[in-house]
Amino acid sequence: MQSPVVRQQCLATAQVYVRRFYTKVEIRRTNPYLVLATALYLACKVEEQPQHIRHVLGEACHVWPGMHIVL
Secondary structure, eight states: OOOOOOOOOHHHHHHHHHHHHHHHHHSSSHHHHHHHHHHHHHHHHHTOOOOOOOHHHHHHHHHHHGGGOOO
């Protein structure tokens, strides 16, 4: 499986989403890996560079072994 190519704009949007989310919710109450993957998936959709959720989560599980998500 090829790693998804994500534009810089999507990464910046995902960063904004994560920052906004964690201003409202304590980090210890969430799985930060899942929040990061979700923010990236949503940012790709909003920036019109959609990625399949399985590709985003598959790559996240590969990069972050501590994610503990079964696909």
